Amino acid sequence: MTGPIDVVATMESLTVLWLHGNHFTGTIPESIGKLTLLKDLNLNSNKLVGLIPISLANMRLQNLDLNNNHLMGPIPMFKASKVTFASNKFCQATQGLLCSPEVMALIEFLGVVNYPSKLVSSWSGNEPCNWLGIRCNSGKVSVINLPHYNLSGSLSPSVAKLDSLSEIRLQYNNLSGPIPNNWTSLKSLETLDLSGNNISGPLPKFSRTVKLVVTGNPLLNGDKTDHTKGANIPPESSDSPPNIPTTSAQDSDPGSPATNSSLKSTKTKGFKRNIFVLIMAPVASFALVAFLVIPLAIYFYKKRKDSNLSSTSLVIPPRDPSDPDNMVKVVVAANNTNGNTSTLTGSGSASRNSSSIGESHVIEAGNLVISVQVLRNVTKNFAAQKELGRGGFGVVYKGELDDGTQIAVKRMEAGVITNKALDEFQAEIAVLSKVRHRHLVSLLGYSIEGNERILVYEYMSQGALSKHLFHWKSLKLEPLSWKRRLNIALDVARGMEYLHTLGHQSFIHRDLKSSNILLGDDFRAKVSDFGLVKLAPNGEKSVVTRLAGTFGYLAPEYAVTGKITTKADVFSFGVVLMELLTGLTALDEDRPEETQYLAAWFWHIKPDKEKLRAAIDPSLDVKDETFESVSIIAELAGHCTAREPSQRPDMGHAVNVLAPLVGKWKPLDDDNDDYCAIDYSLPLNQMVKDWQEAEGKDFSYLDLEDSKGSIPARPTGFAESFNSADGR
Missing domain, CATH: 1.10.510.10 (Transferase(Phosphotransferase) domain 1)
Structure with a gap:
């Protein structure tokens, strides 16, 4: 179920209310305190936001469960007999401790713009200097920079409590209503940009030093005036003091000497200006052309050069007896005429072989960032015939490196790039880059370029167990x-x-x-x-x-x-x-x-x-x-x-x-499946080739349709290696 929960506050006969495990949004209504008969309230695992109402804190409940929401601000002193409130966005971890005044002011601002999820997920704790769109100077909030964030609602008077603010940039949102009058009390304010919203008048009178930008607001004079005031003075009037009208020849008596002198001076200056323009225009044009052409030429030269390079990879699996550090390594190399590759042990950076035309990079598996172009090459530009399966994350493709090693390339589709999907993507990297066990799948690398989010795994040719249990007939297995x-x-x-x-x-x-x-x-x-x-x-x-x-x-x-x-x-x-x-x-x-x-x-x-x-x-x-x-x-x-x-x-x-x-x-009746016949000390690609030669066939069954709907977490600290005494 979704939507706000305000309606429950009208059900005054309730004694038990369990709403856990849904998708309810919005704030907990202050009027919930009217439910005087309520004894058990469970709001676990929803998407509730904002401050906890004092009326809820004062309710003498037997059980109160607020876990797994997006509740913010301080944790009040509850009167409930049993209360839990883990996994929220509180500023403090202990009941009764207050947030800093700046945190409370920003939370009030967030509430007036309807708690956008992107900001709610970022704005937690008691240190606003680390929050999205917030910058600080000497530990005090100095900049609110949230343009193009699709903010809706109005402007909060609480912003005036941030007395060190020098810039407020909220342009191109959906904000409406007037600018609060108390914002004029911000002594350090230099820039207030509200352009491209739906702000209404009247405009408060800011200091002459404030650059106020409110263009693109239709309700202000029908949007016919350039509402740029204060320090942002047009160039033609920049010689005059702020707020003092500029005197021109048209404002003076035409017959006065001062006027004639002014006209002569203006003609002389105009003539000189014309000569200056005639000389400088060709020079400036040539400089502009050179400025544009030279970088473009360099870019296309590099692009053409890069397109001529092919990439290969060599995978050395874990527990290789010849590897003293028992690590997984991946080599991604450009065209290399002498066949040399560099080696690097336990480092997240690449080394270069200066004697070769191309470059070679050896990086610990799982920490390898692979370019999208390399993955396009090995999957034939993500061709449909290379597709192994689809799931909630996106599409999985089969890739083949130049040496014949096969990989699985998991590409997130643009339509599913949500916060949930990105969290899952990051969690996969966080876990699999540190797990080393023969019965946990290995992550070989990943790619983050623009909107591309790609994970690269070892290729598991027989696919998911579910296919062999439930779909073996339809797949003719x-x-x-x-x-x-x-x-x-x-x-x-x-x-x-x-x-x-x-x-x-x-x-x-x-x-x-x-x-x-x-x-x-x-x-x-x-x-x-x-x-x-x-x-x-x-x-x-x-x-x-x-x-x-x-x-x-x-x-x-x-x-x-x-x-x-x-x-x-x-x-x-x-x-x-x-x-x-x-x-x-x-x-x-x-x-x-x-x-x-x-x-x-x-x-x-x-x-x-x-x-x-x-x-x-x-x-x-x-x-x-x-x-x-x-x-x-x-x-x-x-x-x-x-x-x-x-x-x-x-x-x-x-x-x-x-x-x-x-x-x-x-x-x-033994089917001659001798699992011990495979030498696990060999490199992965060699094991694959030996097995394929023995079997004379290739299997590629993989479908992710049974794996939709996972919700990610962010684990850290996995063990680097597996050294079980019993050899499991």
Whole structure:
């Protein structure tokens, strides 16, 4: 649900009001204090803005949940028995502490222009000098610079409290109403630009030193006058003191001597000025032409030169025994006649080889900024035939480097460049540039040029697990064998165990599902899509966060309260196990009502062996010899999806259950899939080529349709390497 919540203040008989998990906007109405019978108010995970009303702070509620909004200003002293207010934009972290006067003045200004989301997301904390559109001098706000921000509403008198303001630039918005009279009290004000709005009169009388620009406001004299006053005096009157009319020959008596003398002087000056213009005009014209032509010639020369250079890349995967620092490196090189490349270890900057015609850059993978032109080259200018799939983020293309190495290029579409999408883009870089684990997908680089936002990943040729479980018939694929499903489950468990416990810090994925599990050439699995990763708290404490993820995989406590621990990922993993067992999607409204929600239905049929056997994916020819391992996986899936988080195991337990099954399970008819035959110490491109030569074919199934709707977070501090003692 969307819109303001003002109407609830009229429902005076309410005792419980839960509005959490919606998209309500606007402020909390002051009149909410009229709900004297209200005891429980939950506004968690909305888009409410502005100050908390004093009337709400004075309500004697039993429970008040304000988490995950955009509330601003100070946190008042609440009279509620239990109150939570995390993840907002407050200026202080403690109840009762006031904001600085400048912060309060700017928040009042923000309210009068209807709290634009771009400013609300930036204006938080008690230091306005770091806010978008605000500049300071000696720690005091000196400039408000917000042109072309589509601001609507009126001008706030609170701006007059910013006594160090020297410039106010609000041109080309949709502001209306008069200029507040108290703005004339701003002693340091030099420039006030309100052009291109809908300001109405009368105009206050500012000091002569103030440059007031109000052109392009139709309500001011029908927009026929150049309303530029004060210090911005036209050149022809610049010799006269401000506000004193300039005397001209036309204002004097035509017969006076002074007038005749003035006319002669004017003629002499005019003649000299004409000669000066005749001499300078050709010189100035030549200088202007040279000024324009020379830079353009240089630009086109460089562009032509750059277009003749081709780019290549060489990827060295992690855990390469020949690499002493055990790092991922990427080389992006221009045409290089002698074949030399530079090497750089652990640096974010490039080195150059002066002996070659081109340049070579070696940068730690994930921190590599790749030019859009390089990615255009390897994807044939993002050709349709190179398209692998589409999702909420944009389009994924297959790219091939000059040495034959294949990459996946994820390009954000211009139509989805929202704050949410940009946050997800940044989160992917923040996480994957520091994660080093064989069961977490690797980010090789990214590109930010103009409106282009592109991520470059290692290429996972077999695509998403969801395709092989739910769409294998329509895609004419072979169904996954039980052996492969066991290996996939173990791979995912090991990747998630690393995120939760084996790195330097603990992280929560928040969107684990079969469409975010990608399969490589050998059907080994890697977890992908890290736009939602959240830093986990110490111990078993939960962190309150905005609801995100995919229904069907969401743990019940997270879906209801917004509180999350690593056990929410364990729940999602349990649902993935159920999908591997049954071949059914986590949520399908087209199925009979009792089977729509896979986790709930699986819990009912799991204790009955006959029902469990009937629920197994028909593409699996499960015999008595294999049903034992199926039962163990079913039991593990049940434990992972226990209703209470404390009853769920950690991912280390899942690894311990799965590892022996993978080790001892041998299919009756071996399909010659020997996963150990691949030498993982080889470079990635060599592994790909060896496998393709052995198989004599190429697979490229990838579709992101099942991965829409992720909401990003901003994690930091991932472990640089993986050194688990048990080699997981």
